[in-house]
Amino acid sequence: MKKLSLLLFLIALSCEQKDDLSQNQGYTIEQFMNTTQVFGGDFSADEKTILMTSKASGVLNAYSIDLETGEQTQLTHSSENAIIARSYFPSDDRIIYTSDEGGNELTQIYIKNKEGSVIDLTPDSAKASYYGWNHNNTAIYWASNKRDPRYFDLYRTEVIGASVAEGGFQTDNLYMNDNGFTPTIVSDNERYIALSERVATSDANIHLLDTQTGEVSLITPHEGNVLNEPQFFSKDHNTLYFTTDLDSEFAYLMSYDIANQTQKVEQKAEWAISYAYLSRNGAYRVTGINEDASTKIIIQDNHSKEIITIPNLPEGDISSVNISDSEKQMTFYLSSSKMPRDLFLYHFKNKTLKKLTRTLNPEINPNDLVAGQVVRFPSFDSLSIPAILYKPNNIQKGDKLPALLYIHGGPGGQTRLNYTDRIQYWVNQGYVVLAVNNRGSSGYGKTFYKADDLKHGDVDLKDCIASKEFLINTGYVAADKIGIMGGSYGGYMVMAALAFAPDEFAVGVNYFGVTNWLRTLRSIPAWWEASRNALYTELGNPETDSLALYNKSPLFFAHQITKPFIVFQGANDPRVLQIESDEIVAAARNNNIPVEYIIFPDEGHGFSKKVNNIEASQKTLEFLDKYLKGS
Numbered sequence: 001m002k003k004l005s006l007l008l009f010l011i012a013l014s015c016e017q018k019d020d021l022s023q024n025q026g027y028t029i030e031q032f033m034n035t036t037q038v039f040g041g042d043f044s045a046d047e048k049t050i051l052m053t054s055k056a057s058g059v060l061n062a063y064s065i066d067l068e069t070g071e072q073t074q075l076t077h078s079s080e081n082a083i084i085a086r087s088y089f090p091s092d093d094r095i096i097y098t099s100d101e102g103g104n105e106l107t108q109i110y111i112k113n114k115e116g117s118v119i120d121l122t123p124d125s126a127k128a129s130y131y132g133w134n135h136n137n138t139a140i141y142w143a144s145n146k147r148d149p150r151y152f153d154l155y156r157t158e159v160i161g162a163s164v165a166e167g168g169f170q171t172d173n174l175y176m177n178d179n180g181f182t183p184t185i186v187s188d189n190e191r192y193i194a195l196s197e198r199v200a201t202s203d204a205n206i207h208l209l210d211t212q213t214g215e216v217s218l219i220t221p222h223e224g225n226v227l228n229e230p231q232f233f234s235k236d237h238n239t240l241y242f243t244t245d246l247d248s249e250f251a252y253l254m255s256y257d258i259a260n261q262t263q264k265v266e267q268k269a270e271w272a273i274s275y276a277y278l279s280r281n282g283a284y285r286v287t288g289i290n291e292d293a294s295t296k297i298i299i300q301d302n303h304s305k306e307i308i309t310i311p312n313l314p315e316g317d318i319s320s321v322n323i324s325d326s327e328k329q330m331t332f333y334l335s336s337s338k339m340p341r342d343l344f345l346y347h348f349k350n351k352t353l354k355k356l357t358r359t360l361n362p363e364i365n366p367n368d369l370v371a372g373q374v375v376r377f378p379s380f381d382s383l384s385i386p387a388i389l390y391k392p393n394n395i396q397k398g399d400k401l402p403a404l405l406y407i408h409g410g411p412g413g414q415t416r417l418n419y420t421d422r423i424q425y426w427v428n429q430g431y432v433v434l435a436v437n438n439r440g441s442s443g444y445g446k447t448f449y450k451a452d453d454l455k456h457g458d459v460d461l462k463d464c465i466a467s468k469e470f471l472i473n474t475g476y477v478a479a480d481k482i483g484i485m486g487g488s489y490g491g492y493m494v495m496a497a498l499a500f501a502p503d504e505f506a507v508g509v510n511y512f513g514v515t516n517w518l519r520t521l522r523s524i525p526a527w528w529e530a531s532r533n534a535l536y537t538e539l540g541n542p543e544t545d546s547l548a549l550y551n552k553s554p555l556f557f558a559h560q561i562t563k564p565f566i567v568f569q570g571a572n573d574p575r576v577l578q579i580e581s582d583e584i585v586a587a588a589r590n591n592n593i594p595v596e597y598i599i600f601p602d603e604g605h606g607f608s609k610k611v612n613n614i615e616a617s618q619k620t621l622e623f624l625d626k627y628l629k630g631s
Contacts, residue, residue: 029617032421034361035340041331042087043324053085058610082608086130090137102572103604135188150529154183180530187233194230200537231276249445279323286321290443294417337372340419370427377470380462390433400478402628403432403471407486407493414443422617438463453538457496457552465504483628487511495554498561507627508565512576515584517549518542525574558587564594564627568616570603
C-alpha cells in the first residue's frame with residue numbers, strides 16, 4: 001500500500017505542477033474520425049507497391065501505396081460492405097480480397113482482375129477464410145464450412161495458369177474436418193498440416209496431419225491447462241515451431257522435430273511471445289512479445305544470428321510485420337496511445353526506415369492528444385490489476401472531473417497502448433478514461449487469464465469497482481461522476497455493473513453487450529462449434545449450468561437497474577443478437593429508467609462504417625454530458 005500511496009501522490013503532484021493548458025483546442029468527433037484507419041500489407045510482385053486496407057473513403061476498401069512516392073490508389077470502391085485486402089497475385093497486379101454483407105461475418109473470397117472484373121472464388125461457401133499462397137505461388141489455401149456448418153475444411157485452389165472464367169479454377173480438399181480440429185498452417189512442401197484443438201480458452205492441443213499417410217498425431221500431450229499454438233514450419237519441412245506456456249506463466253517458442261518426435265525450447269522472454277514468423281526463404285525470424293500491453297519485436301538474422309536493430313524507430317506498438325519475398329524489405333505498422341497506426345518500410349541492406357503513411361488528421365495538433373499511462377491498483381482481494389489511464393491535458397488544481405471505465409471485449413481480450421479515436425475524443429472533451437484490464441485479460445500470464453473462469457460478472461466486476469478508489473485518490477476525479485462503458489463482453493460488464501452493483505456507477509454505455517448468457521451460449525454461430533466446449537468451460541454450459549448463467553445474466557435482474565444507460569446494436573450481429581439489447585432496453589424502460597437505444601441496420605458485431613462510428617461516439621458524448629457531466 002505504501003507503493004500505491006506514493007504513486008497516487010506523484011500523480012497528484014504532477015497535476016499540480018502542470019502548466020495551464022486550458023487553451024488546448026477541442027475537436028469534433030468528425031475531426032477525430034478523419035484520422036484514417038489502415039491495416040494489412042502485401043508486397044507487389046516487383047516490390048514497388050504495398051496492398052493495404054484503408055477507411056479513407058469512409059468504408060474499408062483495398063488501396064495500393066507506392067513505396068517510392070507514398071501515393072495511394074483506391075482499388076475497390078465499396079460504399080456498403082467492408083472490403084479487406086489480402087494479397088497481390090505473385091506475378092501481376094490482380095488482388096485477392098474478402099468481404100461479408102453488412103457485418104454478418106459470412107465472408108467470401110474474391111479475385112479482382114486487372115481490368116476491374118471480380119470473381120467470387122467461394123460462391124457456394126457459407127463462410128470462407130483466406131489462408132495465403134502455397135510456397136510455389138501457384139495456388140491459394142482457404143477454409144470453408146460449406147460442407148458442414150460446424151467445421152472448417154481446408155482447400156487448395158490452383159489460380160496460376162488456370163482458366164480465369166468463373167468456376168474454371170481447380171480446387172482440391174486438403175483436410176476434411178470431422179472432429180473440430182482447426183487447420184492452421186501448411187508446410188512448404190504441402191506434406192504436413194498443423195491442426196489446432198481448442199479444449200478450453202486457456203488449453204489447446206496441436207495435432208500434425210501427414211497428408212502422404214493420412215495419419216494425424218497429437219504432438220502436445222499434457223496435463224492441466226496448456227495453450228499450444230502453431231507458428232511456422234522450418235524450410236526443410238522437418239520441424240514445427242509453436243508457442244506454449246507449458247510449466248510457465250508466459251508463452252515461449254518451442255520446436256518439434258517431426259522425425260524424432262522431440263521438443264526443444266527455442267526462445268523465451270520475460271513476457272509472453274504472442275507470435276513467431278519466418279520470412280519466405282528463412283533469412284529472418286521475427287517474434288512478437290506482448291510486453292505490458294504493447295508489442296515489441298525481435299528480428300534475428302538466421303544466418304549470422306545477429307539481432308537486427310532498426311535505427312530511429314519511434315516508441316510504440318508494432319504489428320503486421322511482413323518481409324518481402326526477396327527478403328530485402330520489410331513493412332510493419334507502428335502506433336502508440338497518442339499516435340494512430342502508420343505504415344513503415346525498412347530496407348535491410350541500406351538500414352533505412354521510411355514512414356509511408358500519415359494517418360492522423362492534419363487538423364489535429366499531436367500535442368493536444370493524450371498518452372496513455374500504464375498504472376496498477378489493488379483489487380478487493382489485493383490482486384494487482386493493470387490499467388491504462390488517460391487524463392485531459394488541461395487539468396487544473398482543484399478540478400473534479402467525470403471519469404469513465406473503458407472495458408475491453410472478450411472475455412480474454414486486452415486493452416493495449418494503441419490509438420483509439422473515441423478515447424481521445426472523450427478525453428479531449430474533459431473526461432478521464434481508465435481502460436481496465438480486469439482479471440481474465442490476456443497478456444499477464446495464464447494464472448491471471450484464468451482467474452475469472454466461471455466467475456464472470458463477479459470477480460471481474462469487483463476489479464472494475466475497485467478501480468474507482470484509484471480514480472478518486474488521484475484527486476481530480478469526482479466520486480459521484482464515474483461511469484462505465486464497453487463493447488461486446490465489455491458491454492456485458494456494463495450491464496452487469498448496473499444490475500448487480502446499481503449504486504457503484506453513475507451511467508453505463510453498452511456497445512452490443514451480452515445480457516442473457518443462456519440465449520447467447522445456445523445461439524452461438526454454427527462455425528464456432530470447434531470452440532463451443534472451450535467457451536462452456538470458461539463461461540458455463542447452458543444445459544448443465546443454467547442456474548449459474550441465469551444468475552450472471554443482467555436481463556433477469558433488470559429491475560435492479562437504477563442508473564441511465566445507452567445501448568448501441570448492429571442489426572446483423574451474429575454473436576450478440578439484437579434481441580439481447582431489445583429486451584434489456586424494454587425491461588429498463590418499464591421501470592422508468594432513462595435509456596437511449598440506437599440500432600444500426602447495416603452493421604454487425606462492431607461498426608465498420610465511419611458514419612456510424614461518428615454517430616455512436618457523438619450520441620455517447622451527448623448522453624454523458626447530460627447524465628454524467630451534468631452539462
